[in-house]
Each structure stands twice: as C-alpha cells, then as structure tokens.
Amino acid sequence: MDRGWYFRLVIVIGAAVLGFLALWPSLDRWLPCPDIVKETFDNQINPGLDIKGGLRLMYEVEVNEYIRDRRDRLAEQVQRQCGVLIGVIPEEEVDDIDKATLEEIRERCKVERVDKDGGAVRAIRITFSTQEDAEKLTKTWVRDYFRDLRVASGVGDLVVDLHMREEQLSNMRETAVRQSERTITNRIDNLGVLEPTVIARPNEGDIIIEVPGAQESSFERIKSIISRTAQLQFQIVDDESDSRGAFTDPPEGIYLNADSQTYAEAFGEDASDRLRSYIATLSVPDDHELVIGRQDPDPERGGEGWRTYYLHRVAEVTGEDLDDAAVGFDPQSGSPEVDFTMNTRGASRMADLTGRSIGKRMAIVLDDRVESAPVIQGQIGARGRITLGAYLDRSELLQEAKDLVVVLQAGALPAPLRPANEQLIGPTLGQDSVRKGAAAALWGIVLVLVFMAVYYQTAGLVADVMVLLNLLLLLGTMSGIGATLTLPGVAAIALTVGMAVDANVLITERIREELRLGKSPRSAVEQGFSRAYSSVLDSQLTTAIAGIVLWQFGTGPIKGFATMLLIGIATSLFTGTFCSKVLFDWIVRGLRVQRLRVG
C-alpha cells in the first residue's frame, strides 16, 4: 500500500474517532464519559418534546405598551403635520424640520400625550394658542392624514382630543402578538437546532413556547433570551442643560453628584432598582428623559454602582436600522464586545447625528439602560460597537456578548413580554411509542445491512461498514451541535441509512459492469469509482441545493429538517465515496484478491 493510501486511512480513522468523541457525552448514561471529553464537546443530542418533554412557558405580550409606543410615534407626526396645518412650513418639509421651527410650531399648537381612565385610553391632545389656528383643524384633516385616529372631542375648540380608533386597536393587538411570535422564533432559531413549539394566540394576547430538554441552566438562558426586549437606541447625552432642579429630595442611599454635571448615583444591593424607582418620581421636560446606567463601583460605599444620565428623548438612530451584529474583542483590553453594522438608512442617520454632535457624549441605550456613553470623537458611519463594561468576569462577558448578538440579530420585540406561567412538561409520546420507534429503527437498519451483505457479498460488507460509519458520524455531528432528536427524526435517520447505501449501490453496480467486461478487480474498482462519481455527486448536490435553500429561508421545524438533511448528505458523501474507496483499495491491492465477490 502506498503512502497516499495510509494518509487517506488516517483521515478515515480520524473522522471516526472525532465522531465518537463528539457523540460520547450523549452516551454518558450507558458509557461514562471522561470529563475532558465533556469539556471539549459540551453539547449533546437533545431529546425532543415528544421523547423527553421540556419546559412550557407562557408569556403575555404587553400589548398596551405597544399601543402606547405607536401613540407616541403618532403624536410626533401630529406635531409636525400641525406645522403644515397652521402654515408655518410647506407640506414637503414635514419630515425635515429644524429644532427652532419645531419650537415655533409648538408655541402655537402644542401636542401632548394624554392617558385617560388609568391608561385604558391612549389619547393625543392638541392645544392651540389662538382660535384662528384652532379652526383650521377639521375631521377631514384628521381622517386624511391619520387613519388610526379619530376626533374624540371639541373640533374647532382650543383643545382637541384625538383617540386611537377601536378597530385599529384590535389590529395593533394582533400585530404585536404576531411580531413577537416572529421575533421569538427567529431568536430561538439563532440559538441552534432546538425545535421548540411556538404558539401565538392574538385573541388572548399571549404566546406559548415549549422548549425541549431538561437542563435547568439552558432554560435560564433561553428564558432571558426570549423575554429580552432588545430595544436599542442611540441618544445624545445632554451635559449642557442644567438638570439640577430635577433631582428633588433624594431618599437615603441615593447620592447627588454635582461637579460639572448633575446626576444621581446609588451603590450596593438593588442599586439599580432603587435608582429607577427614584427617577420615576422625578419630572423632567417632555423632550428629555432620565435613564440609568452602570458606573464604577465606589470602594467606600461598596457593591455595584449605578448612575443616571440626562438624555435627549428623541432617538434618531435605533436598532431597527441594524443590519448585522457579531461578537468582537476590544483591541486593547481583549474583552468581549458586540460589533454591529447599520443598514444604509441607519448609517446615514448615524453619520448625520454624530457629525453635528462632535464633543458630546452618545448614550447607547439597551432596554432602558445605558450600556455606555462614549464621547463622540468624529463622524461615525455604518459600524459601531457596544462595550459591555468591565464589571463581569470574562466568561460571563462572553456569554453576555453572544446572547446580545442573538437578540440583536433577530430584532427587537414590539412590546415587552410578561411571564405568565411556567411548567415542566412530560413527553407527548408514551414510553411505549418511544420504545417501539427505537426498535423499528434498529430493525430497519439491521434489515438493510443483512440485505446488502447477501446481495452484494464482499461489496455489500464494505457498504455495511460505511453505513455504520455514516451513522456514527451523523449522530456525532448531531451531538456536537446539540441537535434535537424527535421520534420522526429517528425515522428520518433510518431513512437516511436506506438512502445512504445509494452511493455504495451505484459504485458496486459500476464495478459489476466493469468486472463483466473482464477487467481485473483492481482496475474494475478504479473504473467503477471514477464512473460513479458524477452520478453520486450530482444526485447528492441537487438534494443539497434544496437543503441549503430550506435552511436559508425556513424557520423552526423546516430549518431543523434542512440541518439534518445537509448533515446526512455530507456524511454519506464522505463515507460512500472517500471511505469506501479506502476499504476497496485495501481489498483489491492489499489483500490482492483474484476474484472480487460482488454478488
């Protein structure tokens, strides 16, 4: 045997060993797995909901938050459109009003957000300063520009209330739930092959998620990833205005810092909650807001530190314009961070915002928390990064960065989710069905192995070795990526075994044809392989194309199916062509058989 053959043999054995090692953690129950293997391959095959059960979560979508959010955006538009109504600006400039003009419009007709009946009715109130302006507003104007609003009171009066239309409200409820479902599905898909069940119920305003598995730690992670709103905003910190007046009567444990800028800070346990409830009692101008963020721990006061930031309320750039996010590392400290790119619209807004704010600080706000507030040194375009601060240890930071990437890529939830119910559930299938399914899989594989050995004899035995190797690699890969195995998945694997012999059948049939022409076993094997390659490759690649497309565009179960299909194609191509050639070569060249028995 030549050196090339030994080299190929090493690859085959290496793959088999790797496959086994990756699979070993999943076999721990029957064959205790050493810790070093467990640490290297930290995933295992995850039994599906039908086989093992899992965790059932129910979340209520805070639809009212979504409606309030929509109302706030509408209020902003109403304010601008009022500028056209009272003739301050022409229609074309409605999207491009500078700050001074906006102030002028606000002087003459002020638009406010009003909540009535304890928040049950979200309204927009317009207050005109002159009767002359007030008379310009008509029902038709409202209908023409704002289809979601209706006039609730006082057309022609100085004060006009606009309410959200009833039919729009139920549409919005539906949209909020549907969008949440979509985002949750995407997030879980980003986590890997989990095959959860996601059921949205727009009428009830809730979402039911069932996640397979039994590991407490992975549930915690999934829960935090699902329920994170992931609302990313870039807001300018207002260090120039005097906000000293806003901080009235700080309670015990909250300190006011009054050097160059004023802010409140708190330390130790519950510092963030205490600070948050304190600022909820403060009143700031409508176009500003107070948001909390981490700060350096104070050795004297102890524990983690939190402080407030005084921000311009308007977020000119948000996570909506995010194109992609990835885990990165700070070039100096090497600590994990999240790098992101904006789409074209986001990049031009960001350039615009940073270009006119050089020297000011930009707060990166994630879910009402300032992650960092760097000073803008120069104009920033499409790329940016979110530093996570140095308050966690490195592995925690890395996990945090990874999770943040998952949620940022899948997009923000349209409204916060409130956990409503949580239950551990048993398998949907009985033990009996699972046992029968496993027995069927075993029988299916054995039948194929026996048939191949009988029909193709020596070549059949080669095929059998390849089928078993294929099975090992397939299960090893599944274990390595932590794929979920459902009972239909078991059937799919058995079917893959049936189909994987196809490559062996194609090659053996070709070898048969060559032998019939009177060729020696050695040249029959060479010819047989080289002629069968194109069939094997073309047929598998065509199926792989379908698999790639399904993986790219599919969600949930379709994506899971495509993953399995692609893994199956890769392993059966490897074993069916490469590995079986190594074995055949040994038989015809190493053993120098005079007659190759191919049935």
Add this chain to the structure above:
Amino acid sequence: MEFIKPGTYIDFMKYRGPVAGVLAVLATLSLVSLFYPGPNYGIDFAGGTEVQLAFTGDTTSAEIRSALEGAGYSRPDVIRVEGQPNEYIIRVSEVSSLPEEQAERIRAAATAALGEEVLQELRISPGGDKITIRASAEIHEQQLREALEAAGARVRSVNPLAGSRIPRYEAHLVGVADELIAQLRARFGERAPESALRVEWVGPKAGEQLRDAAIQSLLYAIAFIMLYVAFRFDLRFAPGGVIAMLHDALITLGIYVLLQKEVNLTTVAALLTIMGYSINDTIVVFDRIRENMVRVRDKSLRELINISTSQTLSRTIITSGTTILSVSAFFFLGTGAIQDIAFALGIGILIGTMSSIFVAAPITELMDRRLFSRARS
C-alpha cells in the same frame, strides 16, 4: 445474486403513454382532493382545544391517550405536567367553534338584552368556548346568561372579570372540554376529574410565518434545482426533474388526503424528504442518459432513454428496495405518528421511483423535440 440480468433492455418509452396517463389521473385526483374533501389538518395547522386536568387516581399518558383514541379523537397530545402528580395537559384538534349565524344571533340577543349603550364589545373566542363582554356599566349576570341561552348558547357559567376598571364579563360555554371530560369519566370512573383546571383554545403551531417560509423556500428550491440541472446537464433536463419531484409530493399528499389521514408538521417533513428522494433518483437516471449521449452517437434520444433506464434499473430497484425496507420496519413496528410518516414515505418512494422513468424522462424527450427539432431539420 442479480435481480436484473446484464444486457436487459426494456422499451420503457413504449409504455410511457399508458403509465403517464395513469399517473396524470392520479395527479389530477390528488389536486382535486386538496379541495374536496380537503386535507384533514391536525392541531399543528388548525389549532385546537387544550385542557389541563388533575386526575384523582393514578394513571399514565399512554392510558389516557388510548382512552381518547377509543373515544374517537385522532392523535391527541397527552402531556404529563412534571411535579404535579397525575396532572395532564391534553390537546385535541376538535374545537367547538360556533357557526357564523349562531355567533350573529348571540350578538344580536346580547345587544337586545343589554342595550347598545351598555354593551361595548362582545368577543367570541375562536375556540367557541368563551364569550368576553365589555360593558359601560355593571350588568346583571343572570340577565346576560338568559340572553345568551335564548340565542342557543349552552352556557356553563358567567363571571365578572376582576382587576379591571371597565366592567368585563366572561361567559364560559359548554364545549369540547366538557364532552372530553364526560368521555374520560365514562372510561376512568372516579379517577377522572369532574372539571378541568384550565380550558383554552390554542392556535396552530405552524402559523402564517411557517407557511410563508415554506412556500418561499419551495419556490427558491425549485428555481435553484432547475438552474443547477440546466447548468450541469442541459436545458432539456431541467423541467422533467422538477415536474417529477412536484408530481411525487402531490400524489403522496393526495393519497394522504383521500385516506383522510391527519396532515401535520411531520407530514410536511415527510413530503420534503420525498421530494429530496425523487430528485435524487431522477438525477441518477439523467446522469446515465448524459453519459450515453456522449458514448453512443447513432441512437435517438428515445432509445438512449431506454438503454440508460435499463442499465440503471438494477440500482433503482436496490436503492428503493433498501429504503422501503427500512421504512417498512417503522410501518409495521411503529405506532401513531411514526406509522403515518412511514406510510407517506413508502408511497412517496414508490411513486418517486416510477416518476423518474415515466415522468422525468418522457418530459425530457418532449423538451428535446420541442427545442431541438427545428435546429436538426
């Protein structure tokens, strides 16, 4: 052992007319069956009713499942709640949705009884087991109950909803859950509970998002496969492979529908597998035709197809044979959903093997005549 003797030549193309005819009839029937009687969608696609029950005596999910199947529920989900002894979640695809006219009658009756001023909103849950009412003033529960019953609703209870500033009421109707509990009590006796802990209508697992994604990815898959085949083989081969693939999925689904087997997410996975198998099988035959086109110059495409199909026949039989072998183990040994998927795969493989010979190859010949006849003359 050799099933097909070397040198066998079968004039497949002679039979393409009748076989294609039979397949065309099957395909048409399948297409019709999608509209009449229409697929029997399972809970994955149609949603259903979810009931949570606390049994008073020991039981197992297998026992409950077989009891429900005995009572005529198809493929119920029975899930044990961990940590709560004998507590189970049961999902069935049955819903007690009210016909539109009855819903209208209920609405009219409630409006008449309470007055338009008071009745702000009346919503009937899609599961038909709950009516939610928002009123502008407090109303008499008995009055509401009588109004609903007069309209033909079988009311179990009317309760005010707590924790809301606006008066809201919830009327629970007698529905699937009550029937289900009655049937369980008939089989389990005292061990079954008298009432449910929770009854809810659940939406489909496979919602619009999944449907859109599935359709989109299918269209892209077809386009890319056609491109690949046109590039690796030539343009004549592309439509045959894809049509055969769609044909196989359609007929398998059709047989499924005609037998009124439940269509769920597993069925979709089976259909995708069948399409993968079909295109795989077709490409092997195409590959031989392509090879023979270069090697054998003086034969017509029709003869080339016959020669190539005959040459690959042995492989075709062995591969589909082994695949059916492993699938049949699931059909004979498996239960429930597994048996269904094995059934679908078995049919799909049979049809897929036939269609490579009698659908894909003849279409390729047809394309050849259409595209190249003018060039040749």
